[in-house]
Amino acid sequence: SFYNKTQEFRTWLLEERKINPEAISKDQERKEFAVFVEDYNTATLPHEKYYHMEAYERRMTSLRAGEFVPPAEDSYDPEADIRAHSLRHKRAPAEHESYLSKEELMELRKVQSERVEVGKMKLLGMEVKQNFGVRMDRTMFDD
Numbered sequence: 001s002f003y004n005k006t007q008e009f010r011t012w013l014l015e016e017r018k019i020n021p022e023a024i025s026k027d028q029e030r031k032e033f034a035v036f037v038e039d040y041n042t043a044t045l046p047h048e049k050y051y052h053m054e055a056y057e058r059r060m061t062s063l064r065a066g067e068f069v070p071p072a073e074d075s076y077d078p079e080a081d082i083r084a085h086s087l088r089h090k091r092a093p094a095e096h097e098s099y100l101s102k103e104e105l106m107e108l109r110k111v112q113s114e115r116v117e118v119g120k121m122k123l124l125g126m127e128v129k130q131n132f133g134v135r136m137d138r139t140m141f142d143d
Helices: 006-015 026-041 053-064 078-088 093-098 102-123
Strands: none
Touching (some): 006 053
Protein backbone atom coordinates (compact mmCIF):
# COMPACT_ATOMS: atom_id res chain seq x y z
CA SER A 1 0.00 0.00 0.00
CA PHE A 2 0.97 3.63 -0.40
CA TYR A 3 1.72 4.12 3.30
CA ASN A 4 4.02 1.12 3.52
CA LYS A 5 6.12 2.38 0.61
CA THR A 6 5.96 6.18 1.07
CA GLN A 7 9.70 6.50 1.71
CA GLU A 8 10.63 4.35 -1.29
CA PHE A 9 8.10 6.09 -3.54
CA ARG A 10 9.22 9.61 -2.59
CA THR A 11 12.89 8.70 -3.08
CA TRP A 12 12.06 7.19 -6.48
CA LEU A 13 10.07 10.32 -7.43
CA LEU A 14 13.01 12.57 -6.60
CA GLU A 15 15.84 10.49 -7.99
CA GLU A 16 14.27 8.75 -10.98
CA ARG A 17 11.48 11.09 -12.06
CA LYS A 18 13.19 14.33 -10.91
CA ILE A 19 9.89 15.41 -9.32
CA ASN A 20 9.62 17.12 -5.95
CA PRO A 21 7.00 15.12 -4.01
CA GLU A 22 6.08 18.28 -2.08
CA ALA A 23 5.24 20.18 -5.24
CA ILE A 24 2.79 17.92 -7.04
CA SER A 25 -0.98 17.58 -6.90
CA LYS A 26 -2.67 14.58 -5.28
CA ASP A 27 -3.85 13.54 -8.73
CA GLN A 28 -0.33 13.70 -10.20
CA GLU A 29 1.01 11.85 -7.16
CA ARG A 30 -1.61 9.11 -7.63
CA LYS A 31 -0.60 8.73 -11.30
CA GLU A 32 3.09 8.57 -10.43
CA PHE A 33 2.37 6.03 -7.70
CA ALA A 34 0.55 3.84 -10.23
CA VAL A 35 3.73 3.85 -12.37
CA PHE A 36 5.85 3.08 -9.29
CA VAL A 37 3.55 0.20 -8.26
CA GLU A 38 3.63 -1.25 -11.77
CA ASP A 39 7.46 -1.25 -11.78
CA TYR A 40 7.56 -2.50 -8.20
CA ASN A 41 5.24 -5.43 -8.97
CA THR A 42 7.09 -6.39 -12.14
CA ALA A 43 10.45 -6.02 -10.34
CA THR A 44 11.68 -3.46 -12.89
CA LEU A 45 12.59 -0.59 -10.57
CA PRO A 46 16.12 0.63 -11.38
CA HIS A 47 17.57 0.13 -7.88
CA GLU A 48 17.13 -2.29 -4.96
CA LYS A 49 16.58 0.54 -2.47
CA TYR A 50 13.20 1.34 -4.02
CA TYR A 51 11.92 -2.06 -2.88
CA HIS A 52 12.84 -1.83 0.80
CA MET A 53 14.66 1.32 1.84
CA GLU A 54 15.18 0.31 5.46
CA ALA A 55 16.78 -3.05 4.61
CA TYR A 56 18.96 -1.33 2.00
CA GLU A 57 20.11 1.34 4.50
CA ARG A 58 20.89 -1.35 7.08
CA ARG A 59 22.95 -3.28 4.55
CA MET A 60 24.88 -0.17 3.50
CA THR A 61 25.57 0.75 7.13
CA SER A 62 26.90 -2.76 7.79
CA LEU A 63 29.05 -2.64 4.66
CA ARG A 64 30.48 0.75 5.63
CA ALA A 65 31.25 -0.68 9.08
CA GLY A 66 33.27 -3.38 7.33
CA GLU A 67 30.96 -6.26 8.18
CA PHE A 68 30.44 -9.06 5.73
CA VAL A 69 26.93 -8.83 4.33
CA PRO A 70 25.45 -11.38 1.97
CA PRO A 71 24.27 -9.75 -1.27
CA ALA A 72 20.63 -8.72 -1.53
CA GLU A 73 18.56 -11.35 -3.25
CA ASP A 74 18.12 -9.91 -6.71
CA SER A 75 15.69 -12.45 -8.05
CA TYR A 76 12.66 -14.11 -6.56
CA ASP A 77 12.46 -17.83 -7.17
CA PRO A 78 8.87 -19.04 -6.71
CA GLU A 79 10.07 -22.62 -7.25
CA ALA A 80 12.19 -22.33 -4.09
CA ASP A 81 9.07 -21.34 -2.13
CA ILE A 82 7.15 -24.28 -3.53
CA ARG A 83 10.03 -26.67 -2.74
CA ALA A 84 10.33 -25.35 0.81
CA HIS A 85 6.59 -25.60 1.26
CA SER A 86 6.34 -29.16 -0.03
CA LEU A 87 9.26 -30.26 2.15
CA ARG A 88 7.42 -28.98 5.21
CA HIS A 89 4.27 -30.81 4.21
CA LYS A 90 5.31 -34.30 3.17
CA ARG A 91 2.12 -36.34 3.02
CA ALA A 92 1.22 -39.94 2.46
CA PRO A 93 0.79 -40.68 -1.29
CA ALA A 94 -2.78 -41.88 -0.57
CA GLU A 95 -3.90 -38.25 -0.09
CA HIS A 96 -2.74 -37.22 -3.53
CA GLU A 97 -6.24 -36.90 -5.05
CA SER A 98 -7.01 -34.02 -2.69
CA TYR A 99 -4.36 -31.78 -4.29
CA LEU A 100 -5.31 -29.19 -6.88
CA SER A 101 -4.33 -29.79 -10.47
CA LYS A 102 -1.84 -27.45 -12.12
CA GLU A 103 -4.73 -25.76 -13.99
CA GLU A 104 -6.65 -25.22 -10.75
CA LEU A 105 -3.55 -23.77 -9.12
CA MET A 106 -2.96 -21.41 -12.04
CA GLU A 107 -6.60 -20.30 -11.90
CA LEU A 108 -6.33 -19.72 -8.15
CA ARG A 109 -3.14 -17.70 -8.63
CA LYS A 110 -4.82 -15.63 -11.37
CA VAL A 111 -7.84 -14.87 -9.19
CA GLN A 112 -5.58 -13.94 -6.29
CA SER A 113 -3.49 -11.55 -8.40
CA GLU A 114 -6.64 -9.99 -9.87
CA ARG A 115 -7.99 -9.43 -6.36
CA VAL A 116 -4.74 -7.74 -5.38
CA GLU A 117 -4.90 -5.61 -8.54
CA VAL A 118 -8.50 -4.56 -7.86
CA GLY A 119 -7.59 -3.75 -4.27
CA LYS A 120 -4.73 -1.54 -5.44
CA MET A 121 -6.91 0.14 -8.04
CA LYS A 122 -9.47 0.95 -5.35
CA LEU A 123 -6.75 2.25 -3.02
CA LEU A 124 -5.55 4.52 -5.81
CA GLY A 125 -9.10 5.75 -6.27
CA MET A 126 -9.40 4.24 -9.72
CA GLU A 127 -12.78 3.10 -10.93
CA VAL A 128 -13.19 -0.65 -11.06
CA LYS A 129 -15.74 -2.00 -13.51
CA GLN A 130 -18.31 -4.27 -11.86
CA ASN A 131 -17.74 -6.91 -14.52
CA PHE A 132 -14.02 -7.16 -13.72
CA GLY A 133 -14.22 -10.97 -13.67
CA VAL A 134 -13.40 -11.26 -9.97
CA ARG A 135 -15.80 -11.61 -7.09
CA MET A 136 -14.52 -9.31 -4.39
CA ASP A 137 -15.17 -9.49 -0.70
CA ARG A 138 -16.78 -6.06 -0.54
CA THR A 139 -16.12 -5.52 3.15
CA MET A 140 -12.38 -5.66 2.64
CA PHE A 141 -11.96 -2.72 0.32
CA ASP A 142 -15.07 -0.59 0.65
CA ASP A 143 -15.43 1.90 3.46
